[in-house]
Amino acid sequence: METQTHHRFVSLLTRKTIALVLAGGRGSRLYELTSWRAKPAVPFGGKFRIIDFPLSNTINSGIRRIGVLTQYKAHSLVAHLSLGWSGFKSELGEFVEVLPASQRVANDWYQGTADAIYQNLDIIRNHRPDYVLVLSGDHIYKMDYGTMLAYHTDCSADMTISCLEVPAEEAAGAFGVIEVNEDGRVIGFEEKPEQPKCIPGQPGICLASMGNYIFNTQFLYDQLILDADSEESEHDFGRNIIPKIITDHNIFAFPFRDQRTGKRAYWRDVGTLDAFWEANMELLSVTPELNLYDADWPILTYQGQLPPAKFVFNDDDRRGMAVDSMVSGGCVVSGAKLDRALLFSNVKVKSYTHVEKSVVLPSVTIGRHVRISKAIIDRGCNIPEGMIIGEDHEQDRQHGFRVTGKGVVLVTPDMLKQSTHFTR
Numbered sequence: 001m002e003t004q005t006h007h008r009f010v011s012l013l014t015r016k017t018i019a020l021v022l023a024g025g026r027g028s029r030l031y032e033l034t035s036w037r038a039k040p041a042v043p044f045g046g047k048f049r050i051i052d053f054p055l056s057n058t059i060n061s062g063i064r065r066i067g068v069l070t071q072y073k074a075h076s077l078v079a080h081l082s083l084g085w086s087g088f089k090s091e092l093g094e095f096v097e098v099l100p101a102s103q104r105v106a107n108d109w110y111q112g113t114a115d116a117i118y119q120n121l122d123i124i125r126n127h128r129p130d131y132v133l134v135l136s137g138d139h140i141y142k143m144d145y146g147t148m149l150a151y152h153t154d155c156s157a158d159m160t161i162s163c164l165e166v167p168a169e170e171a172a173g174a175f176g177v178i179e180v181n182e183d184g185r186v187i188g189f190e191e192k193p194e195q196p197k198c199i200p201g202q203p204g205i206c207l208a209s210m211g212n213y214i215f216n217t218q219f220l221y222d223q224l225i226l227d228a229d230s231e232e233s234e235h236d237f238g239r240n241i242i243p244k245i246i247t248d249h250n251i252f253a254f255p256f257r258d259q260r261t262g263k264r265a266y267w268r269d270v271g272t273l274d275a276f277w278e279a280n281m282e283l284l285s286v287t288p289e290l291n292l293y294d295a296d297w298p299i300l301t302y303q304g305q306l307p308p309a310k311f312v313f314n315d316d317d318r319r320g321m322a323v324d325s326m327v328s329g330g331c332v333v334s335g336a337k338l339d340r341a342l343l344f345s346n347v348k349v350k351s352y353t354h355v356e357k358s359v360v361l362p363s364v365t366i367g368r369h370v371r372i373s374k375a376i377i378d379r380g381c382n383i384p385e386g387m388i389i390g391e392d393h394e395q396d397r398q399h400g401f402r403v404t405g406k407g408v409v410l411v412t413p414d415m416l417k418q419s420t421h422f423t424r
Contacts, residue, residue: 010146014062016130017149020120021054022113022211023137024071024101029272031402032412033378038070039271040137041077043361043379045283045292045299046326046342049080050270052301053142054135055096060297061145064094065127068137069116071101071109084302099123113211115235118224124217132220134237136211140279140290141256141267142297148214148254157252158219159245161186162212164256165264168204171196175208176238178253186251191238207253210267213237219249266290274406277376280342280359284324306330306345318351328362336366344379358390378412380419 027039034042040051051068058066070077078098088094099120101109110116117124117134124132131152133145143162152160163178171177177196179188188197189209196206215223223241227233233240245251258265266289270276282288292299306329311320318335325338328345335351344362349355353370361379366372370383373390377383389396389411393403402410413419 010150011062013131013149013153014146017063017133017145017214018065018067018124018127018129018131019058019063019133019135019145020099020117020124021051021058021066021068021135021137022116023051023068023077024074024110024116025138026072027138027271030276031273032410032414033273033276033376034073035412035414036073037076038072038074041074041080042270042276043344044140044270044276045280045290046328046344047303048299048301049077050140051077051080051137052084052299053140054137055085056297056299057141057143057145058133058135059300061143063133063145064088064092065129066096067099067120067123068096069099069101069110069120071116074098074100080302084300093127112235112239113237114224114227114233114241117220118228118235121221121224125221129217132215132217134213134215138271139210139267139269141265142290142294142299143212143256143265144259145212145214147259148212151254152214152252155184155252156250157214158216158249159242160214160252160254161242162210162254162256163207164210164267165199165202165205166208168196168198168206171206171208176211176242178207178209180207180253184252184254186242186246186253189238189242189246191236191243207255209238210256211238273376273402273404273408273410277359277374277408281340281357284326284340284342303329304345309333309343313351350385374407375409375411378410380413381411381416382413382418383411383416 023040025039027034042050044050085096173192173194176191177193178186179197181187198206227241256265268279270279309327309331311333313320313335320333320335322338325341327343330346331343333349336349336353339356341355341358343360346363347360348365350368352368353366355372358372358375360377363379364377364381366383367385369386371388375390390409396403396409400415
């Protein structure tokens with residue numbers, strides 16, 4: 001009976017919640033991979049986009065009122081949302097709605113994370129939520145926000161911040177770092193400090209903000225209006241609002257942990273080319289930490305109606321095959337070998353070619369006698385016959401490709417002097 005009552009309690013909370021996904025980020029550390037798309041629209045995991053993960057989390061958590069706030073080069077993101085996330089019952093109050101920067105209250109575009117929410121206060125008020133869940137739209141993870149909502153109300157919190165326990169050297173200069181007392185109440189917050197403060201009794205470990213917040217709605221309104229009136233503010237939750245409210249209000253931290261093990265749960269910031277490549281490569285292991293085959297927590301997306309992947313030819317020197325790889329619909333591997341490769345939809349790999357340790361985005365054609373190693377091949381590339389990528393980084397740079405500090409090679413249509421005038 002207690003379990004049923006608890007589930008009922010959480011379902012009531014989620015129905016009274018609106019989720020706002022901040023999806024306007026440029027993702028500048030992804031360089032040319034975000035030249036034509038916002039970071040949340042970047043493909044990930046063979047058939048998904050980054051935005052699909054926080055959106056799927058909200059749906060799986062029982063939250064079905066969702067606004068997606070867009071700004072930078074949002075066309076491919078909006079097209080994806082229209083194709084894959086528009087099938088909700090408006091008569092039941094369900095929606096995934098795009099909230100573009102449209103100068104609703106001033107002559108400015110979104111000036112920061114807090115300002116993005118502030119500029120949509122009139123829309124939020126129309127839905128009359130009790131709670132507002134603010135989410136970053138550019139991280140890869142699976143999380144039940146209902147558990148966080150229950151924690152928020154149990155603590156009688158005004159605001160709750162989801163956080164991860166991370167090594168201090170990982171958090172330095174990269175994350176907002178939270179200090180808490182023994183009850184989990186936030187008593188300190190620094191945005192991207194060079195020397196993060198560690199958790200008492202856990203040297204070398206600190207609490208890093210995930211950029212996900214729950215607010216009591218009226219409390220959020222009050223703080224956003226105060227912040228909007230401040231000429232000194234950058235109108236950012238981490239830099240401005242959180243440091244000002246922790247002294248006089250009930251702000252709590254919610255550590256994001258695996259419910260089975262109690263350890264830090266899977267979460268990836270794929271904001272650099274190396275991190276993006278590594279997170280995709282992790283999916284190719286026998287039992288990856290991120291389970292995309294979990295029927296209890298499906299990751300939803302839009303995918304075109306495509307034929308199954310096909311592997312053809314079985315000669316000794318010309319065998320279509322894949323080892324430790326993921327291959328999506330519409331792909332044809334014609335007398336080529338894939339070794340730890342992740343192919344998105346509609347990729348064509350021609351004979352006598354070898355692709356290893358690489359991420360190949362949709363609609364790529366790879367010619368004959370090509371060798372590709374430890375690379376990211378952007379959507380729409382046509383790799384010419386005989387090209388070698390990833391074996392000689394000096395040669396890669398001469399071709400105009402980008403080589404990261406960890407030796408990942410990025411190839412885009414622009415670098416190949418090929419047309420990029422198609423939907424991204």
